[in-house]
Amino acid sequence: MKTVYITRRETFNAAHKLYNENWSEEKNEEVFGKCANANWHGHNFSIWVTVKGIPHPDTGFVINLKDLSKIVKEYVVEPLDHRNLNLDVPFLKGILPSTENIAIEVWNIIEGPIKEKGGELAKIKLVETENNFVEYYGGNEPF
Amino acid sequence: MKTVYITRRETFNAAHKLYNENWSEEKNEEVFGKCANANWHGHNFSIWVTVKGIPHPDTGFVINLKDLSKIVKEYVVEPLDHRNLNLDVPFLKGILPSTENIAIEVWNIIEGPIKEKGGELAKIKLVETENNFVEYYGGNEPF
Amino acid sequence: MKTVYITRRETFNAAHKLYNENWSEEKNEEVFGKCANANWHGHNFSIWVTVKGIPHPDTGFVINLKDLSKIVKEYVVEPLDHRNLNLDVPFLKGILPSTENIAIEVWNIIEGPIKEKGGELAKIKLVETENNFVEYYGGNEPF
Amino acid sequence: MKTVYITRRETFNAAHKLYNENWSEEKNEEVFGKCANANWHGHNFSIWVTVKGIPHPDTGFVINLKDLSKIVKEYVVEPLDHRNLNLDVPFLKGILPSTENIAIEVWNIIEGPIKEKGGELAKIKLVETENNFVEYYGGNEPF
Amino acid sequence: MKTVYITRRETFNAAHKLYNENWSEEKNEEVFGKCANANWHGHNFSIWVTVKGIPHPDTGFVINLKDLSKIVKEYVVEPLDHRNLNLDVPFLKGILPSTENIAIEVWNIIEGPIKEKGGELAKIKLVETENNFVEYYGGNEPF
Amino acid sequence: MKTVYITRRETFNAAHKLYNENWSEEKNEEVFGKCANANWHGHNFSIWVTVKGIPHPDTGFVINLKDLSKIVKEYVVEPLDHRNLNLDVPFLKGILPSTENIAIEVWNIIEGPIKEKGGELAKIKLVETENNFVEYYGGNEPF
Numbered sequence: 001m002k003t004v005y006i007t008r009r010e011t012f013n014a015a016h017k018l019y020n021e022n023w024s025e026e027k028n029e030e031v032f033g034k035c036a037n038a039n040w041h042g043h044n045f046s047i048w049v050t051v052k053g054i055p056h057p058d059t060g061f062v063i064n065l066k067d068l069s070k071i072v073k074e075y076v077v078e079p080l081d082h083r084n085l086n087l088d089v090p091f092l093k094g095i096l097p098s099t100e101n102i103a104i105e106v107w108n109i110i111e112g113p114i115k116e117k118g119g120e121l122a123k124i125k126l127v128e129t130e131n132n133f134v135e136y137y138g139g140n141e142p143f
Numbered sequence: 144m145k146t147v148y149i150t151r152r153e154t155f156n157a158a159h160k161l162y163n164e165n166w167s168e169e170k171n172e173e174v175f176g177k178c179a180n181a182n183w184h185g186h187n188f189s190i191w192v193t194v195k196g197i198p199h200p201d202t203g204f205v206i207n208l209k210d211l212s213k214i215v216k217e218y219v220v221e222p223l224d225h226r227n228l229n230l231d232v233p234f235l236k237g238i239l240p241s242t243e244n245i246a247i248e249v250w251n252i253i254e255g256p257i258k259e260k261g262g263e264l265a266k267i268k269l270v271e272t273e274n275n276f277v278e279y280y281g282g283n284e285p286f
Numbered sequence: 287m288k289t290v291y292i293t294r295r296e297t298f299n300a301a302h303k304l305y306n307e308n309w310s311e312e313k314n315e316e317v318f319g320k321c322a323n324a325n326w327h328g329h330n331f332s333i334w335v336t337v338k339g340i341p342h343p344d345t346g347f348v349i350n351l352k353d354l355s356k357i358v359k360e361y362v363v364e365p366l367d368h369r370n371l372n373l374d375v376p377f378l379k380g381i382l383p384s385t386e387n388i389a390i391e392v393w394n395i396i397e398g399p400i401k402e403k404g405g406e407l408a409k410i411k412l413v414e415t416e417n418n419f420v421e422y423y424g425g426n427e428p429f
Numbered sequence: 430m431k432t433v434y435i436t437r438r439e440t441f442n443a444a445h446k447l448y449n450e451n452w453s454e455e456k457n458e459e460v461f462g463k464c465a466n467a468n469w470h471g472h473n474f475s476i477w478v479t480v481k482g483i484p485h486p487d488t489g490f491v492i493n494l495k496d497l498s499k500i501v502k503e504y505v506v507e508p509l510d511h512r513n514l515n516l517d518v519p520f521l522k523g524i525l526p527s528t529e530n531i532a533i534e535v536w537n538i539i540e541g542p543i544k545e546k547g548g549e550l551a552k553i554k555l556v557e558t559e560n561n562f563v564e565y566y567g568g569n570e571p572f
Numbered sequence: 573m574k575t576v577y578i579t580r581r582e583t584f585n586a587a588h589k590l591y592n593e594n595w596s597e598e599k600n601e602e603v604f605g606k607c608a609n610a611n612w613h614g615h616n617f618s619i620w621v622t623v624k625g626i627p628h629p630d631t632g633f634v635i636n637l638k639d640l641s642k643i644v645k646e647y648v649v650e651p652l653d654h655r656n657l658n659l660d661v662p663f664l665k666g667i668l669p670s671t672e673n674i675a676i677e678v679w680n681i682i683e684g685p686i687k688e689k690g691g692e693l694a695k696i697k698l699v700e701t702e703n704n705f706v707e708y709y710g711g712n713e714p715f
Numbered sequence: 716m717k718t719v720y721i722t723r724r725e726t727f728n729a730a731h732k733l734y735n736e737n738w739s740e741e742k743n744e745e746v747f748g749k750c751a752n753a754n755w756h757g758h759n760f761s762i763w764v765t766v767k768g769i770p771h772p773d774t775g776f777v778i779n780l781k782d783l784s785k786i787v788k789e790y791v792v793e794p795l796d797h798r799n800l801n802l803d804v805p806f807l808k809g810i811l812p813s814t815e816n817i818a819i820e821v822w823n824i825i826e827g828p829i830k831e832k833g834g835e836l837a838k839i840k841l842v843e844t845e846n847n848f849v850e851y852y853g854g855n856e857p858f
Contacts, residue, residue, distance in 0.1 A: 004243045005278040005285060013558065015444040015469040020630055031631060033638060039513035040444040042471005044558055050278075052285075058163055059174060060241025065275055066176060084468035098632025100576045122285075129442065129473055132637055135577040135622075142577060142624075142694075142715035143285030147672045148707040148714060156415065158301040158326040182370035183301040185328005187415050193707075195714075201592055202603060203670025208704055209605060227325035265714075272299065272330055286714035290529045291564040291571060306773055317774060319781060336564075338571075344449055345460060346527030351561055352462060384775025386719045408571075418780055421720040421765075428720060428767075428837075428858030429571035433815045434850040434857060479850075481857075487735055488746060489813030494847055495748060551857075572857035585844065587730040587755040611799035612730040614757005616844050656754035701728065701759050 005122055005143075006062045007050040010072045012081035015042040016097045019086075040084065043128050047076055047106065050123035051114060063119035071113045076106055099128045103136040111138065148265055148286075149205045150193040153215045155224035158185040159240045162229075183227065186271050190219055190249065193266035194257060206262035214256045219249055242271045246279040254281065291408055291429075292348045293336040296358045298367035301328040302383045305372075326370065329414050333362055333392065336409035337400060349405035357399045362392055385414045389422040397424065434551055434572075435491045436479040439501045441510035444471040445526045448515075469513065472557050476505055476535065479552035480543060492548035500542045505535055528557045532565040540567065577694055577715075578634045579622040582644045584653035587614040588669045591658075612656065615700050619648055619678065622695035623686060635691035643685045648678055671700045675708040683710065720837055720858075721777045722765040725787045727796035730757040731812045734801075755799065758843050762791055762821065765838035766829060778834035786828045791821055814843045818851040826853065 017040050018032040028036040035041065049072050053062040079089050085097035091109050095101050103126040111121045123143070127133040135142070160183050161175040171179040178184065192215050196205035222232050228240035234252050238244050246269040254264045266286070270276040278285070304321040305314050314322040321327070335358050339348035365375050371383035377395050381387050389412040397407045409429070413419040421428070446469050447461040457465040464470065478501050482491040508518050514526035520538050524530050532555040540550045552572070556562040564571070589612050590604040600608040607613065621644050625634035651661050657669035663681050667673050675698040683693045695715070699705040707714070733750040734743050743751040750756065764787050768777040794804050800812035806824050810816050818841040826836045838858070842848040850857070 001282050002247055003280075003282065003285070004246060006243060007276050007278070009274045011558075013470050013472050015471040018632070022630075031636065034511035037511050037513070037517070039516045040469050040471065041442050041511040041513070042444040042469065043442050044473045055241065055243040055247070058166075060161070060239040060244040062243055062277075064174070082463035082466050082470040084466070084470070087468045088466070096632040098627065100578060100627040100634055101632040103576060104574055104627070129440075131581045133579050134634075135579070137575075139573050139575065142575075144711050145676055146709075146711065146714075147675060149672060150705050150707070152703045154415075156327050156329050158328040177368035180368050180370070180374070182373045183326050183328065184299050184368040184370070185301040185326065186299050187330045198670065198672040198676070201594075203590070203668040203673040205672055205706075207603065225320035225323050225327040227323070227327070230325045231323070272297075287568050288533055289566075289568065289571070290532060292529060293562050293564070295560045304775070309773075317779065341527065341529040341533070344452075346447070346525040346530040348529055348563075350460065382775040384770065386721060386770040386777055387775040389719060390717055390770070417724045419722050420777075421722070423718075425716050425718065428718075430854050431819055432852075432854065432857075433818060435815060436848050436850070438846045484813065484815040484819070487737075489733070489811040489816040491815055491849075493746065583844075585756050585758050587757040606797035609797050609799070609803070611802045612755050612757065613728050613797040613799070614730040614755065615728050616759045654749035654752050654756040656752070656756070659754045660752070701726075 002054055003052055004055055004062050005050050005052050006065070007048050008065055008068045008072060009046055009048050010069065010077050011044060011046050012077050013042065013044050014080050014083050014085050015040040016085035017041065018096065018098060020096065045080070046127040047072065048125035048127070049110065049121070050125070051119040052122040053120055063114070063117060067117045068114070068119065071110055071117070075110045075113060099126050099132070099134045100136075102126055103134050107136055107138050145197055146195055147198055147205050148193050148195050149208070150191050151208055151211045151215060152189055152191050153212065153220050154187060154189050155220050156185065156187050157223050157226050157228050158183040159228035160184065161239065161241060163239065188223070189270040190215065191268040191270070192253065192264070193268070194262040195265040196263055206257070206260060210260045211257070211262065214253055214260070218253045218256060242269050242275070242277045245269055246277050250279055250281050288340055289338055290341055290348050291336050291338050292351070293334050294351055294354045294358060295332055295334050296355065296363050297330060297332050298363050299328065299330050300366050300369050300371050301326040302371035303327065304382065304384060306382065331366070332413040333358065334411035334413070335396065335407070336411070337405040338408040339406055349400070349403060353403045354400070354405065357396055357403070361396050361399060385412050385418070385420045386422075388412055389420050393422055393424050431483055432481055433484055433491050434479050434481050435494070436477050437494055437497045437501060438475055438477050439498065439506050440473060440475050441506050442471065442473050443509050443512050443514050444469040445514035446470065447525065447527060449525065474509070475556040476501065477554035477556070478539065478550070479554070480548040481551040482549055492543070492546060496546045497543070497548065500539055500546070504539045504542060528555050528561070528563045529565075531555055532563050536565055536567050574626055575624055576627055576634050577622050577624050578637070579620050580637055580640045580644060581618055581620050582641065582649050583616060583618050584649050585614065585616050586652050586655050586657050587612040588657035589613065590668065590670060592668065617652070618699040619644065620697035620699070621682065621693070622697070623691040624694040625690075625692055635686070635689060639689045640686070640691065643682055643689065647682045647685060671698050671704070671706045672708075674698055675706050679708055679710050717769055718767055719770055719777050720765050720767050721780070722763050723780055723783045723787060724761055724763050725784065725792050726759060726761050727792050728757065728759050729795050729798050729800050730755040731800035732756065733811065733813060735811065760795070761842040762787065763840035763842070764825065764836070765840070766834040767837040768835055778829070778832060782832045783829070783834065786825055786832070790825045790828060814841050814847070814849045815851075817841055818849050822851055822853050
């Protein structure tokens with residue numbers, strides 16, 4: 001079975017803070033440090049979306065990258081780019097926007113649309129800085 | 144078992160187009176868009192070849208990178224670099240040169256020579272642009 | 287005078303070959319090597335366009351990057367992306383598409399539109415591979 | 430005169446928005462687009478600080494990078510990292526935090542401390558995204 | 573099970589040579605080539621440490637990156653940075669410092685401290701140059 | 716005058732230490748810190764060599780990159796790669812191998828060979844880590 005994994009990158013620039021409303025300011029400061037800054041900070045995020053499948057004999061494609069790019073732009077970049085991840089994003093409402101949590105919610109949002117195009121979402125990689133990123137496999141076995 | 148995965152990168156610059164000869168021009172344009180441009184386009188490709196194994200007690204090596212580099216240069220870079228992937232490459236004859244298909248064929252070409260040097264090919268990653276790449280594990284479980 | 291230089295990057299992927307029609311095949315091979323391959327090769331090009339000026343008091347902008355990006359996309363990316371630089375590009379007709387020559391012609395094409403937006407083109411940097419690029423200052427003093 | 434230019438990079442992650450308080454919301458939206466988002470957005474900024482001089486015979490140094498790094502961390506990274514550039518930074522109070530304006534103000538802040546260490550500030554390069562950056566030479570001739 | 577993988581990068585610059593004391597100089601030269609240079613050579617190494625886990629409901633964290641960074645700095649960067657990997661590092665004594673072997677020893681050194689912070693070490697990626705790196709999963713299944 | 720600047724990158728991996736033999740160990744430690752480590756440390760260096768000129772009408776070239784690459788490999792990479800910059804390099808004998816000093820000496824070594832190929836050396840950029848580099852213009856005006 002010649003399963004191939006294809007990955008598309010998109011980027012977005014956003015503000016956020018890490019802050020637990022149920023905690024005191026001191027506790028937030030202790031756990032989240034400068035990431036809890038009341039007036040926010042921000043990042044250039046890169047999101048790498050991986051889809052698995054067998055290349056189609058007519059196209060050599062696992063999925064058409066035009067379709068994959070369009071999905072990621074519509075469902076991820078449009079709502080997140082130049083936004084505040086704590087305040088502005090419907091699908092992140094009530095969720096502490098750590099890189100981990102954003103990756104999970106992005107998976108939930110784009111798994112369906114990718115399936116509609118015949119693709120199977122395999123991995124979300126969300127890069128926050130040149131020094132840290134997270135990977136999420138939808139609760140499936142990693143690769 | 145202290146299995147380690149070692150990866151070597153090589154690069155090549157090539158022209159190609161995505162075009163299905165059995166389709167009308169309109170259909171090609173619809174599916175492949177500007178990638179179907181009759182007069183070709185091109186990319187700086189990076190190929191990352193991963194070999195798995197247990198480091199040898201005498202060398203600390205899974206495989207000697209000099210050997211791995213030599214194999215990738217001889218079997219991949221030499222036939223693909225500064226070539227037309229639709230016209231010039233014996234091992235891609237009759238194959239639509241999508242990134243997916245190139246990765247599969249590269250696997251088939253170098254798996255044997257790597258084995259002869261005592262290595263076990265584990266993964267091919269082929270990067271086409273800073274925004275997209277494919278990964279192929281020879282039909283084995285991914286990692 | 288608080289002159290600031292602002293730079294915008296765009297990318298395009300194109301095919302070309304380096305070939306002098308007035309020379310024999312042997313001479314072309316000798317001078318251009320594999321870059322003369324008859325069936326073309328290609329690259330992921332990055333173009334960095336630098337505009338100089340004093341930030342406007344109302345905006346803090348030397349030039350609005352939306353405008354600069356739009357100009358580069360319309361005049362450079364649109365005609366060059368997924369094209370053959372020897373065959374497909376009106377403003378490169380009759381010009382040997384070395385990185386040097388492309389940079390000069392891009393300058394000539396976008397200097398005017400940038401001026402219309404109140405900007406002064408200062409530099410074109412054209413990156414062909416991770417190992418080589420050219421810089422052109424319109425014949426002015428470099429910086 | 431064996432003048433050498435040495436550059437040190439530091440990074441900071443910050444929130445900001447581009448918004449002119451003297452303008453209507455419509456005008457802000459028209460000029461700054463999504464950069465005017467009321468709830469902020471953010472970036473991973475890189476700042477490259479260049480100092481010129483003749484290498485000292487005893488050290489081979491134009492300036493000790495430990496000193497240069499310490500200055501940039503104290504005067505730039507400390508006040509800007511994980512901050513809101515519109516609200517949190519004393520030396521940016523009342524200044525529209527475009528990349529251009531930040532670069533100018535950083536120059537003004539660190540020129541003196543670098544001089545005290547025997548160095549001559551030559552250039553500030555401030556990178557906002559992988560697609561745009563500004564350069565400022567203190568009003569001197571660029572290079 | 574919403575297992576997420578989070579990765580932190582740290583860097584260190586070190587000297588080493590690849591040399592087997594039980595071999596003749598000729599044999600060393602034959603196998604290790606210029607890497608056996610008697611007077612050493614060196615690299616800018618990047619180490620990427622991946623920890624797996626389920627994001628904590630209070631923090632959204634698999635592990636606090638401040639803790640992970642502190643562990644990697646204390647146990648890896650401090651003993652390896654600006655050191656000679658053959659001579660200066662207690663936990664590499666008697667070990668041929670190939671990239672493979674360093675990765676294995678780093679795993680052994682930091683697995684415990686990460687566990688103490690409630691994390692589970694999942695992967696070490698050690699990058700030696702832009703053209704080669706190794707990955708080690710502690711002898712577990714790779715991903 | 717359509718002067719274009721063309722740049723070629725080559726890389727080398729080397730060991731060195733920063734140590735002034737005329738100073739006490741304490742003084743060396745104070746000034747150079749961990750860079751003075753007795754048993755050396757090392758880096759992946761990148762050297763960017765810039766040549767200026769007017770593109771030749773027959774080739775579109777300021778200088779043939781094959782020639783430029785060959786010169787840099789012969790005069791710089793060959794003597795420096797996998798070497799000890801304090802001990803192994805004839806043209807660095809007696810010179811404290813700071814990045815600044817290496818750049819100056821590289822200029823002196825390759826200016827002549829580039830001139831013989833009809834090129835004019837304009838700039839040496841030597842990158843030591845992702846956070847620092849030096850630029851040298853041969854004592855001429857920078858750009």
